[in-house]
Amino acid sequence: MSHISTGVEYALHCLLFLAERPGGAEEASAKDLADLQGIPADYVAKLFTKLSKGGLVRATEGIRGGFALARAPAAISVLDVVDAIDGGKALFDCREVRQRCAVFEGNEPDWTGVPPCTIHAVMLSAEQRMREELASHTLADLAHRVATVTPPAYNQAVVRWLDGRAEGKRPGKRPGPA
Numbered sequence: 001m002s003h004i005s006t007g008v009e010y011a012l013h014c015l016l017f018l019a020e021r022p023g024g025a026e027e028a029s030a031k032d033l034a035d036l037q038g039i040p041a042d043y044v045a046k047l048f049t050k051l052s053k054g055g056l057v058r059a060t061e062g063i064r065g066g067f068a069l070a071r072a073p074a075a076i077s078v079l080d081v082v083d084a085i086d087g088g089k090a091l092f093d094c095r096e097v098r099q100r101c102a103v104f105e106g107n108e109p110d111w112t113g114v115p116p117c118t119i120h121a122v123m124l125s126a127e128q129r130m131r132e133e134l135a136s137h138t139l140a141d142l143a144h145r146v147a148t149v150t151p152p153a154y155n156q157a158v159v160r161w162l163d164g165r166a167e168g169k170r171p172g173k174r175p176g177p178a
Contacts, residue, residue, distance in 0.1 A: 007085045010039055011047045012142065015056070015081065017158060019073040019143035029066030032165045036158070047085060054084025073140035079131055081139075091130065092123035 014033045018026065028036075034044035048067055051057045058070040069076065082088075094117065116124060147155070 003089075003091055004082055005086050007043075007047055007050075008082050010037075010044065011051060011081050011085050012078065012139075013037060014044060014047065015051070015069070015076070015139055016143055016146055017162075018057070018067065018069050019139050027060045027062075027066050027068040028162050029165075032066065032162055035165075036161065050084050051081070054080065056080060056084055069139075073143055074138050076139040077135045078137045078139075078142070079134035082134055091127040092120065094120040094123070 030045045030048045031041040034041040055070055056076055057067040060068045
């Protein structure tokens, strides 16, 4: 079972197309970003609603009429995206099993209710470290990593593709061949 949803992965991929990088797009519609990656447009629209509520993207007007980053890529951490999409859910949900020990015959001693139990303490520490790690990486970091492994022609092709979609939205214009 995954503790970070697939929505976080999709959201990060979409945001990378909006991040400042050579040849990157500055704004795009949720539908175009969905079509670009072969994922359902309705799903991406829901992700962008969450990203917008989280203050990570803002709606744009104009020919493209979609979304742009609300903050600089260096000011958006991976943790920001995880929290916006997944709501900051806990890594571990302690069930306080120690309080139900049969030895206590229903009269558990006071010490069993002193949180956190040792197991929960380990899980809280692990969650804290995971959140610190996610917070230490920004959208700018990811965009830089992507830019080092993708040829410039790829970024240019993405921009042309998105621009072509915008061209098709202009009144009186029909999309041309790709």
